[in-house]
Amino acid sequence: MSSAPWFFARTFRAFRYRDFRLMWMGACASTIGTFVQQFAQSWLVYDLTRDPFYLGLDLFLGQLPIMMFSLFGGVFADRLDRRKMLLTSQYIQMVCAFLLALLFLVHAVKVWHILVLSFIVGIGQSFGGPAYSALLPTLVGPEDLANAIAMNSIQFNIARIVGPTIGGLAYATLGATWCFALNGVSFLAVIASLFMIDVKFIPSKSTESVLTSMKEGIRFIWHRDGMTALVVLAFCTTLFGFSLNGFLPVFVRNVFQKGPETYTLLLVFSGAGSICGALAVAASEKLKGLGRLTLLILIALGLITSGFALSKWLPLSYTLMFLAGATIMASASLMLSLAQLITTNAMRGRVMSVYNLAFRAGIPVGALAFGKLIPMFGVSKTLAGAGLALVAVSLYFLLVKRNVTFQAAPT
Template sequence: MPGLPDALRALRYRNYRLFFSGQLISLIGTWMQTVAQSWLVYRLTGQASMLGLVAFAGQIPVFLLATVGGLAADHMKPHTLIVITQSASMGLTLILAILTLTGHVHLWHIITTSLLLGLVNAFDIPARQVFVAQTVGRTDLMNAIALNSSMFNGARILGPAVAGVLVASVGEGWCFLINSVSYLAVIAGLLAMHLEPAPSRPSPSGHSILEGFRYVRRTRPVRDLLLLLGLVSLLGMPYSVLMPIFAGQILHGGAKALGTLMGASGMGALAGAVILAMRPSPKGLGAWIAACASGFGAALIAFSLSRAFPLSVLLMLPVGFGMIVQMASSNTLIQMMVPDVLRGRVMSVYSMMFMGMAPIGALLGGTLAHRLGAPLTVALGGAGCLLGGLVFALRLPAWRQSARTLFHAQGAERNGG
């Protein structure tokens, strides 16, 4: 595709374009389901602890089994693995849609479906990380990751807004049904790809799950990035689980208010992803990560204190911006430092820190919100993220040279020398 702007350069690759377009459609449906499901749980129970429990059920399998998924991604074709996981997700979502539309849905149905979808994601997320790296050249990897984040957060703007209208007018079940159908776009895109024979790779240094953990433990830049990511996921991400409480009880809105708040967070995240996509190199991303983790925490503290709906919507912009820039920048740096033979297993540790710590945070956040209230819970989490970002900034100068050495080593390996 000649003439593409530099910020869209990863779209020059046909397979990446197919992957990008299919995922964009599917993620709109996923965000619709996320908002509709949280509102359904809130409508059925009215309890913050139940919101935390459902989020925990949906994400804890990633924490427990992502390393198994990473091992599978290193030893199977990621393309095949993604087709299987997306088909399974489509079937599970369809079951939840039928139960809801027929009026037979109960809380245990939602928990069970969330648990099974989390199990699928434990294999899907590492496979996607590996597959994206295979669809583009190394020089365009950062751009591909940033475009993925743009896609994710563009869907995060549109999906919640549509879900808010649909939930208020026709109910949650239609959001689940639309999400189920949207998986067809991903599967169709994957099946339409022209895949080159996989290049021969050196045998992995070990075939065990533990190889990824060993690499992370002995590689300080990767270890520090993952520790900060895990901290932010544990303490900061529960804000999204508690959003129905803010929309309903604190800001005195409803499903539309919930969709607006989540959409505003997505808009801030989209802006951050677009800015990352326009960057020509990863130079300086470490400082961005420190600043955005701290800014994310500060914005959460301010949001917890707001009682005006317009101000709360405005504060969701820096919340989304800080979260996505820290996450996508960490993803970029790690992917550019990790050897290909360990990519699936190391990125499974990334998945554990980003997605896997979130359920523990959701369960903890739901419990604390039940006892202390949602605003204080979010403020405490924000303070933890702010402190974590400051500590990371102090440690940053010590490992910059090590990170540069890893960049050069992996660049030489992938270029044959």
């Protein structure tokens, strides 16, 4: 008897749950639209300014509200209807996408328009992110939580392949306006799925102030073994390991001296690698030893990032982008699974908002810092140094802080 049916049943076991399937399909369609817009937006920002600082500033402003408001979003995710929070977030992002499409349609768009709308989208995500992170584990059984997180990573990375491909085609044949309009339409899918699922979580009544609830969540993280280490690793991973994708247009134009087709191919290779990394996590079933495995994968990611930064040969760079995508997604999925398993349902919104804040904060901090460093030292040296910094942090937790454990919380 072939082992293939058994492998697929184990790897895709979260799809047994109806509500998870609905959310997965809606989120996938919406994320594809987001990547269609990101393709056009990154290329246009650099094309309009020819300054990597503005690329970094756009990423920074998109993530800044998450740094400012996601802790409040986590408190509200434990107190309010998570479905309504998510719907509000989707409405905000959809309106911004259509507004940007309109600005391009009437030839009125300026760089500052893009920057302001990135900030407003970030506000929507700062409240929608904690609600989604808290809602996802309630759609599956606890034994399938890690698999559901990996499947969620897979939909994200399917979008990373499909989105830039559609974005490249739409940008070349129809123009930037259609890239933003397609993103706006894509939000209808996740909005429809939110109306169809059965949300079982009922928020408990609380008389505590928002700040008191926030402090309670931070206290839980501080005293929960392994959680602080995960928060630090999440920040360092995105600070040093995710910066590569944000500055790909600089590599394409300055190092390889190519056009948007090469940029698209690099994103596709990265997305394909990410799917493979997420599938590998989805197929695994054991929690024991995942902390050490995560650190080893992060070391590999740092070395791959440095290798890509120094590469001048496109075939090698495509291969390294594939490997970077695989290690990024495998490490991110494993860290998120461990964080979800360590926390409790009553604290999930607050704890995951802190974790997500750390994870997301590394992106704008890195974007802004490296956007300043690249003109001084060059894009290759700057991002090679970022990769080595990630290796150093991972080795510290692997060899020095060896007593950190990751034990699941009682449900």
